[in-house]
Amino acid sequence: MSDTRQKEAIKSRWDQGVAAGLSEPELLLYRSNLLGSDLRITNFGGGNTSAKVMMADPLGGEPVEVLWVKGSGGDLGSIALDGFSTLYMDKLHALKRLYRGLAHEDEMVGYLPHCTFNLNARAASIDTPLHAYIAHRHVDHMHPDSVIAIAACQNSRALTQQVFEGQLGWLPWQRPGYDLGLKLEALSRAEPQLKGIILEGHGLFTWGDTAQSCYETTLAMIQRAEDWLATSIRKPVFGGQKHQPLPADQRRALATKLMPLLRGKVSRDEYKLGHFDDGAEVLEFVCSADLAPLAALGTSCPDHFLRTKIRPLVLDFDPAAPDVDRLAEGLDRALEAYRADYAAYYQRCKRDNSPPMRDPNPVIYLIPGVGMLSFAKDKATARIAGEFYVNAINVMRGAHGVDRYVGLPEQEAFDIEYWLLEEAKLQRMPKPKSLAGRIALVTGGAGGIGQAVARQLLREGACVMLTDIDSTALDEARQNLIKVAGKDSLGTVQADITQEGQVAAVLDAAALRFGGVDLLVSNAGIASAAPLDETTLDIWQRNQDILVTGYFLVSRGAFQMMKRQQLGGSMVFVASKNGLVASAGASAYCTAKAAEIHLARCIALEGAEHGIRVNVVNPDAVIRGSRIWDGKWKEERAASNKIDADDVEEFYRKRSLLKRSVLPEDIAEAVYFLVSDKAGKSTGNVLNVDAGNAAAFTR
Structure with a gap:
């Protein structure tokens, strides 16, 4: 994240060799990607860029001026050409005749589609007029912390003149919209220098006659602000240090214990995912004397508080006498007070046509001496909300250090948070996936079934913590699964589930990374075969350790966490047909699998009162993609059935009633059904996925 403290200068990364062969729209894209790749320049999803380009009108072929501008949504760092809206400039200017004044400016958004060039499907954003009417060909609108720090000062206008010496103009706060676009036009024309x-x-608007000059002007203005702040901020910052931060391991341990409790309390109406940040900027702020009064002022930049709510919740905690139990016991009171304050804010500020009050829970939680927690509807949003609050910290550090920091006026903040245009955007969002906000732990995650299960859960919107004893295979699985849902939704921990301490570490990792565990898929497995008189105690014990003790340790830990969250939960044991049907020459394996099934039934009895469901999937002969069948087990089963190893899959297919092979994806579908709300009234059940085996019928 960016920081108002002095650091390496922002340098131009413009490559003339790359730029030389690009068209004007491609130069806009190149510039946008360069700007968006540096969080010191603008935050994720924030900022806009534009270019006014002469193009042939598709109707008559005559040249017309077209505004290319970042469309609604998207991120500059990853945007492609199809992320830009294109609009006729002459039609945008013609809209001025329809403008009825500030009270009616929102209706102007409805006219933007009528200005679309070449039937471009990318919706134009509400910032379009801010770019269209500035009297320059290339325009950047960025949210650098260093510039916002100056913009958020009580004496912002005077400081703008002092720092930039007439190179930048200044406009008072106004909600982004059509009227602000006209004011930007007027000032850019009145002061052409x-x-x-x-x-x-x-934030900051900059411009230029070429894409390169616009880009380099943007960098120069941000660097000028950073340089000035670095030499002007009064020390000590934030009123000086009030608390010493706890050691890193203690900070993480506290967050690990707190996050499932807190997540449970804020997820009653909608599942939330958590994120923990104890970076240097955060610790400096949460350990400072001015933490409480500055946090209460709220954020200034609209991009910040739309992600973080107008202000955070500062938890009552003294790191000099770290009483974690007292902190946990005080959560209900703190949350009730925050919700009541938010409801009062809504009542004070609501308009006749305001949308209903949204979730009153805080998004950002600040803990003195420890760090920052953020909770949102998905992991990426929780992480990004935390990053935006770090932006806000940097802004407060700069503004508070050179002048007096000023948050956004409450009514202005409300009018943006509950803006009807923002509400319409929220209503257009896709419906959440069936497992959105859920956290799944999958053991044996590097194998064929484990990866198939993880893939299915990720596709349905869950976050997945994957664990396996094989670190190399786990790394490969991670690379495969990142392609499904991205890095935010997936975590991996190498562990041996037969070791109590390692199991605890896996659950702690899930709590710290995501906020807890809702779904457990116990899938770790081995297979062995030997006649009874040749079954060694080592073989017997290895089956018991992994398939019984390991399943017990993982399910016990998940059960404890689910009880702390008080959100219910679902467990699925991936057992085996052999848990119901004895097989000669595999007594250790069959016995352990039978114990798995009975353990699941026992947990189902105890979990019911807590809303924790426990079910079993019994596969048979899942050979393709299975690491178990790649080794000795395949040879042993082939020998037991007096067939060649290469014929094993065909042998089992023909043995089934349906004469079909069972694949890892089939098991994943069954697991998904049982952990999902589709099976919300099922617990203690066994679902066979074996293509039909009469001996394994459960009734």
């Missing part, structure tokens, strides 16, 4: 404009409490 300007290189850009600072918007009070909001």
Whole structure:
């Protein structure tokens, strides 16, 4: 994250060799990707870029001026050409005749689709007029912490003049919209010598005659702000240090214990995912004397508080006498007070046509001496919310250090948070996937079934913590699964589930990374075969250790965490047909699998009162993609059935009633059904996925 402290200068990464062969729209894309790849320049998803380009009109072929501008949504660092809206500039100027004044400016958004060039399907954002009417060909709108720190000062206008010496103009705070676009146009025309404009409490506009000059002007203005702040901020920052941070291991341990409790309390109406940050910027702020009064002022930049709510919740905790139990016991009171304060804010500020009050729970939680927690509807949003609050910390550090930090006025904040245009955008969001907000732990995750299960759960919106004893295979599985849902939704921990301490570490990792565990898929496995008189105690004990003790340790730990969360939960044991049907020459394996099934039934009895469901999937002969069948087990089963090893899959297919092979994806479908709300009234059940085996019929 960016920081208002002095650091390596922001340098131009413009490559003339790359740029030379690009068209004007491609130059806009190149510039946008460069800007968006540096979080010192703008935050994730924030900022806009544009270019006014002469193009042939598809209707008549005559040249027309077209505005290319970042469309609604998207991120500059990863945007492609199809992420830009294209609009006729003459039609955008014609809209001025329809403008009825500030009270009616929202209706202007409805006219933007009528200005679309070449039937472009990318919706234009509400920031389009801010770019269209500035009297320059190339325009950047960024949210650098260093510039917002100046913009959020009480004496923002005077400081803008002092720092930029007339290179940047200044406009007072105003909600982004059509009217602000007209004000930007007026100032850019009235003072043609300007290189850009600072918007009070909001951000930076810069421009140029070429894509390169615009990009380099943007960098130069941000660097100028950083340099000035680095030499001007009063020390000590934030009123000085009040608390010593706890050691790193203690900070993580506290967050690990707290996150499932807190997640349970804020997920009653919608599952939330958590994120923990104890970086240097966060620790400096949460350990400072001015933490409480600055946090209460709220954020200034709209991009910040739309992600973080207007202000965080500061938890009552003294790191000099770290009483974690007292902190946990005080969560209900703290949350009730925050919700009541938020409801009062809504009542004070609501308009006649305001949307209903949204979730009143905090998004950001600050813990003195420990760090910051953030909770949101998915992991990426929780992480990004935390990053945005780090932006806000950097802004407060700069503004508080050179002047007096000023948050956004409460009514202005409300009018953006509950803006009807924002509400319409929320209503257009896709319906959440069936497992959105859920956290799954999958053991034996590097094998064929484990990966198939993880893939299915990720596709349905869950976050997955994957564990396996084989670190190399686990790394390979991680690379495979990242392609499904990205890095945010997947975690991996190498562990031996027969070791109590390692199991505890896996559960701690799930709590720290995501906030807890809702779904457990116990899938770790081995297979062995030997006549009874040749079954050694080592073989017997290895089956018991992994398939019984390991399943007990993992399920006990998950059960304890689910009880702390008080959100219910679901467990699925991946057992085997052999848990119901004895097989000659495999007594150790069959006995252990039978114990698995009975353990699941026992946990189902105890879990019911807590809303924790426990079910079993019994596969048979899942050969393709299975690491178990790649080794000695395949040879042993082939020998037992008096067939060649290469004929094993065909042998089992023909043995089944349906004459079909069972694949890892078939097991994954069964697991998904049982952990999902589709099976919300099922517990203690056994689901066979074996293509039909009469001896394994459960009734």
